[in-house]
Amino acid sequence: MSEKISFFMKKYQDRIEDLLLRVFPSELENDPTVKASMYSLLAGGKRIRPVLMYMVSDMLHLDLAVVDDFAAAMEMVHTYSLIHDDLPCMDDDCLRRGKPTCHIAHGEAFALLAGDALLNRAFERVLQAVAADPKTAKAAAYFAENTGILGMIGGQSIDLASEGKKIDTGRLCELHEKKTGALINASCLIPYYIYAADNGENKELYELIHRFSAGTGLGFQIKDDLLDVQADASVLGKSTGKDQRDNKSTFVTVFGEKSAQKMLDDTYADVYNALDDLAKLGFDVTALRQFSDILQNRVQ
């Protein structure tokens, strides 16, 4: 990891960690649902979505303070989805980010409520942002669309309905475009919608950021599927080999490890192409290029 990118990432990671510490009112810190929420929220996630959001915002010369509510909300939604996904009635997982999952540590009932509370609180933040600055209304609507049945929840629904079944390539791609891609996509395009509210729509810019985010989302999932068979659980911080065990359709179980690796490389070639084209428009993509390299080659 280069000095420069590590400085970049730390700046954004510190910013989001600081925001996440204060997502609930301090008078509720002893509430068991708040405790369960904070347990998972501060369990050492990589903050990939907020970091992407901040990097794209910086590329577009936005005031990061305008993006803060969305960045916090995005990480809260991501965390709630993990808490609910890990529940016994879903993936029934006991290890996440190297720690016991929320329901193991806080019980199923409070884990369920913690997920609900995080999702609701995310929208409280987003609505506060809109009330403070009506120009963020379109970004907010896009956020909501991507977290719901048309986005992440829709992907989880397809995933669940596909368990133990063979699904075709188109359906597998739709599943992951929604389940993993939607939040990553929204993280990159929310800054665009805030930018466009001030500077007007710019179709070329939209298309390039969308190409970058679609590739990043797809690449992230393929990499995740590869790590499930390649990584060590102690490094990965979660159980490995569970896709095969759960009879899940993933890029590795459907196409095989070698083809999945080739798809990953092709996907990242497209990500770098999109960044090159953004650079030609005059945007500084140094941080995004280095972050993409980190994501492509991560070991956890």
Next chain:
Amino acid sequence: MSEKISFFMKKYQDRIEDLLLRVFPSELENDPTVKASMYSLLAGGKRIRPVLMYMVSDMLHLDLAVVDDFAAAMEMVHTYSLIHDDLPCMDDDCLRRGKPTCHIAHGEAFALLAGDALLNRAFERVLQAVAADPKTAKAAAYFAENTGILGMIGGQSIDLASEGKKIDTGRLCELHEKKTGALINASCLIPYYIYAADNGENKELYELIHRFSAGTGLGFQIKDDLLDVQADASVLGKSTGKDQRDNKSTFVTVFGEKSAQKMLDDTYADVYNALDDLAKLGFDVTALRQFSDILQNRVQ
């Protein structure tokens, strides 16, 4: 039920039923999460919260079309809370509105996702309303506050943490102010915030609607607790006697049936006083008065 109120209620109930039929895009009608959501959403609820919202809106001479998104969102949040509440890790209930609960009919995993999808979709609606009319931003923020950890979820958290414990009167009231009261309160005050965006703040009006909604919320909960011991399960449409069985702190288990009945009467006396004062300000409270009478004397 008088002819007049039955006409009033039917008008609002038809309006909300029509909205609820179309809360998900038609291309998703076969998605199993959407099916589970619609199963519970259309299970024949009384639509008390949307009806209250429409009645207060009519009292304030608002265009009901401006309120529609909020009315639909409110019923979606109420429904998701019932789905999650009924799950085995929470109340573990198998009967709701006279039908098998969502997880009995659709499985636990899809019931969990259905709740998440309804909560998220509710905020999609609210954000669409704000994007269409920025004057609704304050009402939207108030909605989000009341559905979350400061409102309904906070009440569920206290409820869960209190199971099997003796709690004092203050805590019991806080529990129900949040768990049941917050959504009823928001249903009555969202129209006020939309009204105030056009007509300016009116402290006296706010206080009176708040007194009415606080009494209606408290009265609703006391009545629910009374019905748990007084009603027939086949009329009530859900299991009875379960508060005692689950060792729950309710107005009946804490104060006894007779005292709870007296509290109900006193609470409704205050509700009618608030309505009388609203009438003195020139507002037509006929529908709200008759609806209060129905709520006070309901058998299910």
